[in-house]
Amino acid sequence: MAQVLDGKAHADRMLAEVQARVESRPASRRPPCLAVVLVGEDPASQVYVRGKVKACAQTGIRSLEFRPAAEVTQEELDALILSLNADPEVDGILVQLPLPAHLDAKRALHLVSPAKDVDGFHPMNQGLLLEGLPGLRPCTPTACMRMLEHHGVALKGMHAVVLGRSEIVGKPMALMLLEHHATVTIAHSRTRDLPGLCRQADLLVAAVGRPGLVEGSWIKPGAIVVDVGINRITDLELGRRIFARDPGKLAILESKGAVLCGDVRFAEAMEVAGAVTPVPGGVGPLTIAGLMMNTLQAWEASTEVS
Ligand code: NAP
Numbered sequence: 275m276a277q278v279l280d281g282k283a284h285a286d287r288m289l290a291e292v293q294a295r296v297e298s299r300p301a302s303r304r305p306p307c308l309a310v311v312l313v314g315e316d317p318a319s320q321v322y323v324r325g326k327v328k329a330c331a332q333t334g335i336r337s338l339e340f341r342p343a344a345e346v347t348q349e350e351l352d353a354l355i356l357s358l359n360a361d362p363e364v365d366g367i368l369v370q371l372p373l374p375a376h377l378d379a380k381r382a383l384h385l386v387s388p389a390k391d392v393d394g395f396h397p398m399n400q401g402l403l404l405e406g407l408p409g410l411r412p413c414t415p416t417a418c419m420r421m422l423e424h425h426g427v428a429l430k431g432m433h434a435v436v437l438g439r440s441e442i443v444g445k446p447m448a449l450m451l452l453e454h455h456a457t458v459t460i461a462h463s464r465t466r467d468l469p470g471l472c473r474q475a476d477l478l479v480a481a482v483g484r485p486g487l488v489e490g491s492w493i494k495p496g497a498i499v500v501d502v503g504i505n506r507i508t509d510l511e512l513g514r515r516i517f518a519r520d521p522g523k524l525a526i527l528e529s530k531g532a533v534l535c536g537d538v539r540f541a542e543a544m545e546v547a548g549a550v551t552p553v554p555g556g557v558g559p560l561t562i563a564g565l566m567m568n569t570l571q572a573w574e575a576s577t578e579v580s
Contacts, residue, residue: 275544285417292570396410413565416446434476437462438479487503501538
């Protein structure tokens, strides 16, 4: 059986580190402050924001919530972001995605000051990552890298396959692995023979948002599998197919009508891989911890003292 890489435990260590650094600040210095912008009433976004605000409270980071109505105009959203950029009491700005369809998400993200871009989505920060220079980096891949480092994974020379090429996860993850001397292949929806490619991976990172896409037979024996996908399943037929070897998950789906799962069939992966992250309890908590780390980093880099 593979080792389960417990993201929650590692996230707790990261949060404790943030808390210790916040608490050891000089008496004259205010704590870090994260501003969260949540447009509209999307239920999943509300859950994510609640988790982020809770982590702020746990670590001693002040959080400010801005909740414009779903009908907010682009100009009003722009004005809010610009006012937060100008506010010396705010260290980090997070615009929760997705935004309602009439708003231009890229425009909003590009408007956030690079110094306060704790999601690491601004082109300036993405460019710094591309050059291997310090900057605010996307939370999910950064936290995954910290977890791999914590578990002593020797990335040098490994063949890493990253499934997914989003700006948020796939591309930055690939760059970070490359920075650590892995040989990286990025796969996507047009890649040929995905199972065959995955079987070559010493490290497989799945970030596609397709429940149970990666089967046990796709995994090289002993490989490390990082499952970034978070999928909520309600379809019993689909559940029966992808949880054929996972009676526990199927039972939750049957009794509660919904279950969370990753892009990897966890139970099948456990029979083949060397180590696997679970969903939930894997990359999800790490991402929030990564956000707290980034807020701390933005605060430490700022010269504002109150
Ligand atoms: P995204 O922007 O939708 O990107 C998905 C990527 O997967 C795309 O590059 C797409 O290829 C590729 N893809 C889709 N279907 C595929 C298939 N059948 N075979 C191969 N590749 C396929 O998603 P994302 O924002 O990166 O998120 C990915 C997943 O991670 C989602 O489940 C999301 O909820 C989760 N996530 C979790 C966390 C966390 O904290 N754990 C954070 C962020 C995201 P194309 O480019 O060719 O379309």
